[in-house]
Amino acid sequence: MSKLLDSVKFDADGYLDDPNQWTEELAKEIAAREGITLSDRHWVVINYARNEWKTKGEAPTLRNITKNTDVDTKELYGLFPGGPGKLAAKVAGLHKPTGCI
Amino acid sequence: MADKPVRKLSIIASKGSLDMAYPPLILANAARMSGVEVNVFFTFWGLDIITKKKMDHLNVAVVGNPSMHPSFHIPTLVGVIPGMSAMASWMMRKEIAKLDFPPVGEFVQLIQDAGANLYGCKMSMDMMKLTVNDLVDGAKVLGAMEFIEMSDGGQTLFV
Numbered sequence: 001m002s003k004l005l006d007s008v009k010f011d012a013d014g015y016l017d018d019p020n021q022w023t024e025e026l027a028k029e030i031a032a033r034e035g036i037t038l039s040d041r042h043w044v045v046i047n048y049a050r051n052e053w054k055t056k057g058e059a060p061t062l063r064n065i066t067k068n069t070d071v072d073t074k075e076l077y078g079l080f081p082g083g084p085g086k087l088a089a090k091v092a093g094l095h096k097p098t099g100c101i
Numbered sequence: 102m103a104d105k106p107v108r109k110l111s112i113i114a115s116k117g118s119l120d121m122a123y124p125p126l127i128l129a130n131a132a133r134m135s136g137v138e139v140n141v142f143f144t145f146w147g148l149d150i151i152t153k154k155k156m157d158h159l160n161v162a163v164v165g166n167p168s169m170h171p172s173f174h175i176p177t178l179v180g181v182i183p184g185m186s187a188m189a190s191w192m193m194r195k196e197i198a199k200l201d202f203p204p205v206g207e208f209v210q211l212i213q214d215a216g217a218n219l220y221g222c223k224m225s226m227d228m229m230k231l232t233v234n235d236l237v238d239g240a241k242v243l244g245a246m247e248f249i250e251m252s253d254g255g256q257t258l259f260v
Contacts, residue, residue: 061201062134063201063203063211064201072214073211073214073215074214077133077214077215077216081136082136083133083134083135083136083137084134085131085133085134085135085136086134086135086136087136100127100130100131101127101130101200101201101202
């Protein structure tokens with residue numbers, strides 16, 4: 001574990017406890033821990049998710065992401081192969097999404 | 102996390118009414134969202150969900166459906182009036198859209214894009230005189246035995 005990851009708290013499932021502690025550097029390290037190297041396309045998703053969280057207080061649904069960014073479902077699954085529902089929120093430092101879609 | 106074995110879910114979709122088409126689609130999608138491998142077997146009326154001509158015209162039964170929510174509730178004697186099923190289906194489609202769930206055809210495409218594998222039950226297709234060309238693109242035809250073999254090591258849901 002890196003110092004940066006050690007300096008913040010995660011819940012039992014690996015979601016950042018306090019989304020306010022999130023930084024871009026932290027996102028890179030969380031992604032690396034999940035086996036993902038962040039590209040520009042990941043950042044489209046991450047930045048959108050962060051903005052949604054700022055305005056609505058929770059992680060966006062995947063349908064919300066694919067409707068409002070130019071990342072479609074296939075690409076989203078390619079970017080986060082272990083399950084974008086979980087991974088996009090984790091890397092964006094948000095809590096587990098509660099939406100069903 | 103990354104090195105855990107991949108979970109596997111097999112869903113058998115056996116009903117083709119509008120209300121019963123959604124549970125297997127929602128569960129398949131939710132499973133894919135959390136990285137679970139998904140195979141869906143469409144059998145009997147469930148085939149309508151992936152039959153191109155039918156998927157966007159599924160209806161909810163208003164007569165003999167004991168589960169109708171109070172806001173949708175239609176007494177049996179009223180339900181026999183022509184057009185009631187169409188009206189109830191229209192209402193339900195509207196409510197589903199409000200929750201941001203896509204219509205059935207689009208939802209099927211969504212779970213395919215998400216990597217779920219779709220299979221039409223061979224026996225049901227023979228009975229209903231359907232071929233693979235009647236099914237949505239990407240769906241395959243499979244016998245029940247093959248599906249059971251494919252489900253090995255995973256969890257199975259019957260809807």
